[in-house]
Amino acid sequence: MKSSIVNKMVWFSLILFGVSVHSQTKKWTLEECVNHALENNISIKNSTLDKELADIERSTAIGNFLPSANATASHSWNIGLNQNITTGLLENQTTQFTSAGFNVGVDIYNGLQNQYRLRRANLSQIASQYQLTKMQEDIALNVANAFLQILFNKENLKVQKEQLLNNQKQMERSEQLLKAGVIPRGDLLDIKATVASSEQLVINAENLLLISKLSLAQLLQLEDFKEFDIIDREYEATQTPLLLQTPEAIYQKAKETRTELKIAQTNLEIAEKDVSISKGAYQPRLQGFYSFSTRASNLDRVTGVELDPSNPTTVIGIVEGTNQNVLQPNFNAILGRPSPIFDQFDANKGQNFGVQLTIPIFNGFATRNNVQRSKVALERSKIAYEQEELTLERNVFTAFTDVKGALKSYESALTTLEARQEAFNYAKERFEVGLMNAFDFNQSQTLLVNAQSEVLRTKYDYIFRTKILEFYFGIPIIQKP
Template identity: 25%
Template sequence: MKRFTNYLLFLIVLILNLQVTAQQKWTLNECIAFAIKNNLQLQNASLNEKLAEVNYSQSKWNLLPEIGAGVNAGLNFGRSVDPNTNGIVNTSFFNNSYYLGASIDLFRGFMLQNQISYLKFRKESSEDNRLNATDDLAFEVMSAFFSVVYYEELLKIANAQKTLSELNVKKTQILVTTGLKAQTDLLEVKANFEKEELFCIQTSNNIASSWISLKKAMNLPPDQQITLAIPVNETIVAPIVADMPGLFKQHIEWSPSIRLFENELLASKKYVNMSRAGFFPSISLQAAYNTGFYETNKNADQQTIDFNSQIKNNRSQFVGASLSIPIFGKNSVRFEVKRAKLASEQSQTKLELAKQTLLYEMEQNYNELTASWKEFQQAGRQLEADTLAFHAAQKKFDQGMINAVELYTIKNRLANTTSQVLHSKLTYEMKKRILEFYKGKRFWEEEE
């Protein structure tokens, strides 16, 4: 009995935990944090960053000498060359040789040094690309998040309007029966009810599409259900004023989207210097150590000299240098330098274009922030007026003083105003967070 009681308590606790989990609401910051951790494109950007780090580390190691060693062993049969005397012999014999060598580039037109700088800038560019991809993902999630919130709230407004229209259909049917309303009023009310039913269906479809976009960005399974914490209860106190030219100068100093192109430009300049290395001669130094054991190496008694003695006596060393001077290579180096210069000019243009795009993007977002605040204030006042007007019109319609067209003109205006209040409020919340980002605050990293 005690065991059964413990098992029952365990099931109750498990069910309660599942209910708490199911009822948990995801905030915007939690959605963004989950997306950053699980998004596949961001994971790919992280792998590219690690790959660039490996390439940069390899370039520094390229300055060191290359060292290699080898061992050869063989058994010769029949007519062959004696490796000890280089003479022709017809007997079988065993030979064994050892090799140790090293080489280093002394000068290659500073190609290796420029390659280190080039890959360093590429590494920093990959890091900026990951940070920029993270920022883009955060805004993608935020856009999808607010899109879901907007359409879900809009559906509530639409359902309320549809419920009101359904009530008016029943009222009008009674009024038509009693002769207080014409049949045309009933048809008009029913037509508006069907129109609002269609709008509810369209809004539900938009909700489904918005959820797909959000789950894709978060890398959530399509069938996994979550609930969002709707940030619509915050009060807009006053408009946000910002010095956009100054904010732009401040933002481009740390913006990954700009630093990305700056590092690409610096890397392209280093690549030009790398290409010029082909005009210069190259100098390298080599050194080698060889020894071996040969069964044909015999003493005066025609006995094969022992292994240790041969390894010691057959030693040979080599030290040398090589010089390679380019004379004519079909102008391949010259054209490579030209291509590198043109690529560098393209990088410069891309940087200027990125700055220009960012400048107008910041101006547009600030303009939309200011406009949404003004619209919210005016829409709020209009909502109060439209609400009073609708209540008055509904009473007049019930008393037969106005027809259905006049009633629904006022009713539709109220619905549009309500949705406008919602739209301007959510737009303000989005643009406010974007402006905080321009100031250097990644809002999704802050505690809510």
């Protein structure tokens, strides 16, 4: 008795634990899936890095307007036979020199290239933001598609399980009819085969559901996707108000809102700035410069002079008429230790400043070819913009047509399902009284299951295609309340 009570308590605890674990499994909404993907998807992260590069490019363009400043310093040793700059004699000596300087340069005029580069950088920033937005929109659409695919597979699994349950009940009923002698043994074998086929369809449906969950989890960059699941939500396949619009009206709206067209327009403006930048190289360039320098050495310095005791004078000429020698005293320099280094820096400092004008005359057609290349790129951008308009128009008309076709397919599937359900009910009544064989009954049942699956497929296909059409009309995937 005690053992029985203990076993019951153990089973009760396991059931509670299972319920607790199941309740802790997070189920994601469509909004949560989209938001998580926008924050963690790898493609979006790459687009974010592209935007950061565009910000750096703009910072570089701003820096072109600022002066360039550089400081220099050097210290050298000169060993061997060299001229003593103090005495003018060749001596074997080791001398040290220290120099320092500071240079500043600034562009005063360079054909407005800096201005055009800054405008181009601003456009690149806008284009990178558009690229990021486009990537976010594509990811959101892919997430919505994967989300709806899971819902479809869940509904389809319910249909297959329900059909399996009906087949199992029908098999039990057939066993009773066989015992009563109402149906032959072959009909029971057909029903058993149908049950086995239904079990296989349930397994396939479970696998498709698992794969669809895995696909969405990977799209969300989830590491632990084994327990991933979404909230079961019923989406109504109601007729979208956009079908009351004309494809032309939706296209005009898309031209105002679609990101890919904005990207093409921005790239066209960037190409125009590239032409202006390349043409700026034809014009003269005026630069201002300023430099400051100073130096010091370890050479001895002259502190005074004294007469040469061995040769105090030198004859430098004769006075005409008197023939007297003209004498010049010979002085020797009195050398002392080098001046303090900071005193030398102060005494030897110098400055240099001015302007430099560079006029391009001929550079091997380099400037001309750059201009021609930028013009070709501009024409490509114009063609790309026109192509983007044509692609957008085609996509809008295709999306509009797809929605209309999907709605008709869904309505037709509903009509077919209603007819198949009535036919199955009639077949079931005939089979139960022995007026229909198992093969024909299974055929009717298979047609019903196919009709149910087709309703689900056309329903979610219509919902997703409606999302695409709304997408082109400027309606976001996730509408904020």
